[in-house]
Amino acid sequence: MAAKPRVNGGSELVLEDLCKTYGSVVAVENFTATVAAGEFFTILGPSGSGKTTTMLMVAGFSFPSKGDIRLGGQSIARLPPQARGIGMVFQNYAVFPHLTVRKNVEFPLRVRRMPSREIGPLVDEMLDLVQLGSYGDRMPGELSGGQQQRVALARALVFKPPVLLMDEPLGALDKKLREHMQVEIRRLQRQLGLTMIYVTHDQEEALTMSDRVAIMNHGRLVQVGSPDDLYNRPDNRFVADFLGESNFIEGTVIATDGKAVRVRAVSEFEFSGATSQSFSVGARVVAAIRPEKLTLDRVHPAHTNVWCGRVSDVVFAGAVTRYRAEGGELSLSATVQNRLAIGLLPIGAPVTFTWSVEETRVFGASEKTKDG
């Protein structure tokens, strides 16, 4: 009944046009992605974005209304969870409270009727891998949250699944432990060559651990790419706003030139930005510039966008200082490293922000935002 355990490495997982509707409510719409073998793929989004529903469809606890899921070439979308052979770690670990750690980890192997003499070494190897080697005979009730987490991980990996799903596994842990586990999980995944699908709402987690991230909002896949792609080249307002912070400037295109566009905003302020879309003159657009890309002077020859204003707020934050400035009906914030001993600019002082064209991302103004 259960899929045969693989020897090593992961498989490719194709999600094709997945849709899920409950009556009139659309939970997931047209989710398409191909996760390469051995890739760490994260689905990131706020609550209600449909990321959990998508994961449940991959796991088999929810059947897609439309679309297909293919594992290593074979369609699994109609198979029940126990026939898919996909490992899974749940949000609350779901470690069986009435079995010892060892018996928990043995569980999937016993289900597959593996002989006892083969089970022992495999379980030992897995417990060592998650650094719980001497905890075999403990009961889950005696373990901390982090340790139970590792038991769940060991249990899900012991039968060498081609794909591992993790559903917000680190939410209940404190910061230090979370960071430690992030490193651990990433290390394990690389070591075993696992195909990993990781679901979270924590963008920092997504950016630090993943090979690629798929951002979801309101059931739709908004953008897929590497963390660098998503952070530095967001395709739309939601991504620019969800990951980190952005300044947004609305305006109209007055000139285009292949990859770059010239935009006029309020008070005749003009600037140039980069874009992956094509716009015609007169199109309404929004530009996003990250605060850390703004500098206070024209030191960089590449910083051809210039804007003047007056300082309205100053926040000294140790390594950086955050300035807010107003001018010409615009309000921009810059995060500047405290490298030079120039001191803090006082409120009211005139200030110039400069930034490069490449770091100005421009997209259509009709894009949906986080709230709407």
Add this chain to the structure above:
Amino acid sequence: MGRERPATDDARRRIHLLMLAPAVLLLCVFFVIPLLGMIRRSFVDGNVFANYASIFSSDVYLHVFLLTFRISAIVTAISLLLGYPVAYLLAHAKAGIARVVLIFVVLPYFTSVMVRTFAWIVLIGREGIINQQLAIYGLRLPFDLLYNEAGVLIGMTYILVPFMILTLYASMRGIDPTFTRAAYGLGASPAAAFLRVFLPLSLPGVAAGSLLVFILALGFFITPALMGGPADITLAMLIEREVEITMNWSFAAALATTLLIVTLIAFAVYARVARLGRLLEPLS
């Protein structure tokens, strides 16, 4: 944050239906169908409602109905009187004391009805234990308490008081203590706080409990049969007599159907008053 639960997809639904099927089928075969059969049996070929006509036109049977109703009403009233103080104390007691008090209620509750009835027979008979004890002082119970209506009332009350206590307790636990506290804060004496605040708030629970006990009392067989006199025949006893002795199954079925209808109506009222939707809460 709502965790998205999977909808009932076909495969899951099929499994769940299969799991429910045995219990539902068994209930249909061994409960519903016999009931329907019984109702059908109450109708006579030729003159469908003949039995019912006999019941409602005859003095004898109407007397039985009235007796049953009267006894049930009295028993309900006495149970309420006895049960309310106990439930009140339970609702306000600390956990340890409540547990002890509950033992006194729950042990009789789960003891066989027959055993409990037998205990009263032993106690209040002419040569029963109470008279034995009184005889030591040269006294005697002034009137017979057994094999007459008094006996039936005592016995039935004894069986039903635990029901009343548990139902009232359950509803009293839901009464917010801040109301009474507010009354104290406004200067009310304990008696006034109780009469003006707690008692009115407890009335829905009282109505529900009383209805429940009344419904149960209507169908009583064992206790009236053992403790009543020859004239004390309840509806349930009459039904049994028609089945076992007279062997007039059709008529017995008619009597039973009448009792069933009365019970169902009373239960519908109870369900409203007790807001039984909450009983179904474990599933939502």
Add this chain to the structure above:
Amino acid sequence: MTMETGQQPSAGTWLLRGIVALILMFLMTPVLIIVIISFENSLQLRFPPQEYSFRWYVRFLADPAWQRAIWVSLQVALITTVLATTLGFFAALALVRTRMRTKLVIYGFLLTPLIVPAIISAIAFYMTFAKLGASGSVLGIALGHTMMALPLVVIILTAAFRNLDERYEWAALSLGAGHWYTWSRITIPLAAPALISAALFAFLSSFDELLIALFLSGIRAQTLSVRIWNSLTLQIEPTIAAVSAFFVALTVLVLALDALLAYRTRRRQS
């Protein structure tokens, strides 16, 4: 009335406590008296007993007719327990885990035996099945008792399953276990206290039941309850006191076991 006000308990409180104490004595005394007088040696049922002996217990347990009755009651109760608990297990689990919109209707349906007066259920069952051979049949009586016990089991188990996180079952499925494997290795062990509790009360309800057993009794299939009933309607003899004490002991046993299970569950959770 509560001590929260920090005052001394008033006269009213003591009055209430006194009244409640009397009522509680009223509830408990008959049960206690029955147990005590069962140890009376003489033919008269006297309280307090003048001589203590196990005479009536010996008479009860050595009598072949009473022994047969115990055996019949035991068989019926065991069959009832197995049937009601098994059917109830699957029904309750399905009800709690399913998202069907009809689940409330089905739940209500399974509880209907609680609404119908016992006398009616008994004669309806009798009228339908007596001719089909249920009369005098242990299985027949057990099937009737199962109907009565099923609602009880379903109520207890739905509450228990609601407290049992569905994710344990999901984890087992994700690890490759099929439904039967999951139910036997995960669901049942984790719900064991509630299952035992439900089984105990199903057993007790069957043992105590009179009406169905009465109508369906035959020479070979008299339950203990029926035998007591026959004795009571014919002539009161002291043996009945011993049998009654036996019933009370059974009730105490069931309640004690249930309390023990509840205590252990509470401890394991903290």
